Amino acid sequence: MAKKIQITETVLRDAHQSLIATRMPIEDMLPILPKLDEVGFYSLECWGGATFDACIRFLNEDPWERLRIIRKNCPKTKLQMLFRGQNMLGYRHYADDVLEYFVQRSVANGIDVIRIFDALNDIKNLKTAISAAKVAKKENPNVEAQVAMSYTTGPVFTTQYYADYAKRIEDAGADSICIKDMAALLTPYYTAELVEAIEKAVKIPVQIHTHYTSGLASMCLLKGIEAGADRIDTAMSPLANGTSHAPTESMVAALQGTEYDTGIDLVKLSEIREYFMGLREKYIKSGLLDPKMLATDAKALIYQVPGGMLSNLLKQLKDAGKSDKLTEVLEEVPRVRKDAGYPPLVTPTSQIVGTQAVFNVILGERYKMCNGQFKDLVAGKYGTTPVPIDPKFRKKIIGDQKPVECRPADLIEPELEKLRAEIPQWIEQEEDVLTYAQFPEVAPKFFKARRDKKIGINPDADIKNKVHPV
Ligand code: CO
Numbered sequence: 001m002a003k004k005i006q007i008t009e010t011v012l013r014d015a016h017q018s019l020i021a022t023r024m025p026i027e028d029m030l031p032i033l034p035k036l037d038e039v040g041f042y043s044l045e046c047w048g049g050a051t052f053d054a055c056i057r058f059l060n061e062d063p064w065e066r067l068r069i070i071r072k073n074c075p076k077t078k079l080q081m082l083f084r085g086q087n088m089l090g091y092r093h094y095a096d097d098v099l100e101y102f103v104q105r106s107v108a109n110g111i112d113v114i115r116i117f118d119a120l121n122d123i124k125n126l127k128t129a130i131s132a133a134k135v136a137k138k139e140n141p142n143v144e145a146q147v148a149m150s151y152t153t154g155p156v157f158t159t160q161y162y163a164d165y166a167k168r169i170e171d172a173g174a175d176s177i178c179i180k181d182m183a184a185l186l187t188p189y190y191t192a193e194l195v196e197a198i199e200k201a202v203k204i205p206v207q208i209h210t211h212y213t214s215g216l217a218s219m220c221l222l223k224g225i226e227a228g229a230d231r232i233d234t235a236m237s238p239l240a241n242g243t244s245h246a247p248t249e250s251m252v253a254a255l256q257g258t259e260y261d262t263g264i265d266l267v268k269l270s271e272i273r274e275y276f277m278g279l280r281e282k283y284i285k286s287g288l289l290d291p292k293m294l295a296t297d298a299k300a301l302i303y304q305v306p307g308g309m310l311s312n313l314l315k316q317l318k319d320a321g322k323s324d325k326l327t328e329v330l331e332e333v334p335r336v337r338k339d340a341g342y343p344p345l346v347t348p349t350s351q352i353v354g355t356q357a358v359f360n361v362i363l364g365e366r367y368k369m370c371n372g373q374f375k376d377l378v379a380g381k382y383g384t385t386p387v388p389i390d391p392k393f394r395k396k397i398i399g400d401q402k403p404v405e406c407r408p409a410d411l412i413e414p415e416l417e418k419l420r421a422e423i424p425q426w427i428e429q430e431e432d433v434l435t436y437a438q439f440p441e442v443a444p445k446f447f448k449a450r451r452d453k454k455i456g457i458n459p460d461a462d463i464k465n466k467v468h469p470v
Contacts, residue, residue, distance in 0.1 A: 005260045006042035006231040007252070008080060008113075008207065010245055011276065012070070013045040015235035018211065018243040018308075020288045022054035024279075026066045032275045033073035039268050041077055042231055043113050046070050047106075048081030050347075052089045056439060056446040060453075064109055064431040071110030078142055080113035081106060084347065086125045086383075086409050090438035091348045093381070095412040096128045098419070098437050103132035105431050107143055117148035117180055119349040122383030123168050124407040130173050145173065148180035148209065152344035153304060154337070156386050159194055163201040176205040176231075181220075182346045183306040184213035184243075191220040195227035207231035211243060215296035218246040218254070225260050236269070238276035242294035243308075249273060303330045309350040316358045325361050332357040339393050340377055341385025352377050370397055380404035423447070 016024040029046075036044060047067050055063040071079060086093045088102050103114065114133050118125040126147055133145035147169040149162060166177055179186075179194065186194075191208070198206055208224045208231070210217045221232045234240070237247035252264045283289035303310070313330070317323050333345075336357045343349040352373045360366045376382060378394055380403040394403060404411065420433045426447035427433065436443040 003230075003260060005225055005229075005255055005262050007248065007262055007264065008043045008045055008209075008231060008233045009036065009039070009041045009236065009248060010045045010233050011236045011239050011248075012036075013047065013049055013051055013080075013082065014209075014233070015239040015244045017050050017054075018245075019239055019293050020283055022050040023058060023288055025059050026061060026069055028279055030069065030073065032272060033070060035268070035272050035275070037074035037077050039077075039272070040264055043078040043080040044070075044074060045080040045082070045115075045233070047079065047111060048083050048089055048115075052435075053439060053442075056435060057442050060446065060449055062446075062450065063435070064105075064429065067106075067109045067111065078112035078144075079110050080115060081111050082148075083114050083116045083129060085116050085118040085129050087119075087348065088438055093125075093408045093412060094437065095415040096409055097414040097416045098434070099128050099409075100132045100135070101416055102434050102437075103129065103136055105434060107133075107136040107140055109431070112140070112142040113144045113146055115146045115148050115178055115180075116174075117150055117178075117346070118383065119150060119346050120343050120383045120385055121150055121165055123165075123172060125383045125409070126169075127172060127407070128409065134173060144175045146176040146178055146207070147172070147174040148178035150344035150346050151179055151181040151185065152183070152342075153185055154342045154386070156342060159197045161386075162194060163197040166198045166206075167201045170202040170204050174204060176207060177202060178207040178209050179224075180346075181208075181210040183304060183309075184211035184217070184300045185304060186210050186220045187216055187301075188219040188223040192223040192227040195224045195229050199228040205230040207233065209233040210245070211300075212241045212246055213243050213296070213300045214298040218250060221246055221251060222254065225255070236276045237273055238280040242296070303333070305330070305333060305345055305354075306350055309345060309354050312351065313354050313358060316355065317362075320358070320362055322362050328361045329354075329357050332361050336360065339389070340374075341389040342387045343377065343382075343385055348373070349377065349382070367397065378403075381408050383408055426451075 012029055016022055052063045055061040055066060086099060088094055088099060116126055116129045130145045130147065133143055137143040149165055169177055177198065195206060206229050208221055208229050210220050225232065232251060233245055234248040234251050235245040237249050240247035249266060249269045252262050252266060252269065255262055280289065284291060314326060317325055317329065333353060336353050337343065340353060343353065345353060355371060356374045359369050363369055375398050378389060378397045379401055416433065419437050423436050426444060432447065
C-alpha cells in the first residue's frame with residue numbers, strides 16, 4: 001500500500017535559526033512565499049522557537065506582523081510553530097491564563113500546527129498547551145497539537161522510555177508526535193528501532209526532526225521512513241546541511257517513484273532553490289553565514305551537546321579569558337547533567353547546565369557558585385527531572401528549601417491582567433501584552449522603536465544639532 005510521506009519545510013524557522021542565528025528578516029522571505037505555498041508541503045515551519053526573540057531584539061520586526069504577512073501570502077499551506085510548553089517562547093514558566101491566550105492569539109494570527117515540547121519531557125508541563133490547542137481547534141479544524149519528545153541519551157533514555165512517553169503523549173490528547181533530535185544524536189539504525197517502537201505504542205502520526213551536524217540526518221530520515229514514520233523535517237538545500245537539516249530536494253528525489261513518494265515536484269523546488277541560493281550568497285558575503293556551519297562535524301556524537309550550546313560555551317569561556325578550558329567544560333557537562341537528574345539539553349536546560357559546567361571549571365571547585373536558574377532546576381521549578389535528584393545533592397544546592405513536586409505552573413497566580421496593567425502606554429494591538437510577557441526587558445525598547453518609526457523619529461538623528469541623515 002502506497003504511503004505518501006509528508007514534508008515540513010523548515011527554511012523559514014529552524015534552518016536559519018541553526019545557520020544564521022535566526023536573522024532572516026521578513027523582507028528576505030516575502031518574494032518567495034507564494035512559491036513555497038504552491039509546493040504542497042505538509043506544513044511550513046515559520047514561527048516560534050527563537051524567531052520571536054530575534055524579531056524584537058535584533059530585527060526590529062513585530063513577530064505578530066511577520067506571522068500575519070506569511071499567512072496572507074501562504075493561504076494554502078499549514079503554518080507551523082515551535083512552542084516550549086509552559087515556557088511558551090520565553091525562559092520561565094508562565095501562568096495558564098497567559099499560555100492559553102498566547103495559543104489563542106497564535107492561531108488567530110495564522111498558526112495551524114503547534115509543536116509543543118518540554119525540556120524535561122515532563123508531561124505535566126504540556127497539559128495546558130495541548131488543551132489550549134484543542135480549544136483553538138474548535139474554531140479552526142486545521143489546528144494540530146503536536147508534541148515533540150526531546151531526544152537525548154543517558155541511562156534512563158531507552159527505547160522503552162520513548163515508547164512509554166509516546167503513549168502518555170497520545171493519552172494526553174496530542175494529534176501527532178515528533179521525535180525532536182535537537183542535538184543531532186540519532187544514528188540511522190537506531191532511528192529505525194526507535195520509530196518502530198513508537199509506531200507500535202501509538203496510533204497518531206510520527207514525525208522526525210533531526211539535524212545534519214554529524215552528516216547522518218538523511219540516512220536517519222530514510223531509515224525512520226522505512227520503519228513507519230509519516231512525516232519528516234527538511235530544509236531547502238541552500239540553507240540545509242551543516243547544523244541545519246537534510247536538503248528538501250534530496251529527500252524528495254530519494255523517495256520519488258517509491259511507495260513513499262512525496263508527490264512534490266522537483267522542478268518547483270528548483271525554482272525555489274534558485275531564490276534561496278541568492279540569500280545564501282548574500283549571507284556568506286555579509287559574514288552572517290559562516291561556511292564552517294555548513295561543514296560536517298561528528299563532534300556532536302562525541303560530546304552530545306547541541307551545536308548552539310557548544311558555541312555558547314565557547315563564548316562564555318572566551319569572555320572569561322579561559323578559552324583553553326573547553327575540553328574540561330565539555331567533560332564537566334555530563335557530570336552536571338547527571339547531578340541535575342539527566343535533563344535533555346535543549347532550551348532552557350542547555351543554557352542552565354552549560355553555565356553551571358563553566359562555573360564549576362573556571363572557579364576550580366564544583367558548585368562553589370550556582371546561579372538562580374540552576375537552583376530552580378534542582379528545586380523542581382522546571383518540572384520533574386527524568387531521574388530523581390539525589391537528596392544530598394539537592395540539599396547542598398538549595399539548603400532546606402522544599403522541592404516543588406506538583407506542576408510548577410500550579411504555583412503561579414493568573415498574571416495576564418497584571419502584565420497588561422504594566423504597559424498601557426505601549427499597547428497598539430492585543431498581542432503586545434504577550435510580547436511583553438515573554439521579553440519584559442527587550443519588549444519596551446522594541447515598542448518604543450516601533451512608535452518612533454511610526455511618528456517619523458529617526459533613531460540615527462542627531463537631536464542636539466537637529467541633523468537628520470538622509
Ligand atoms: Co531543531
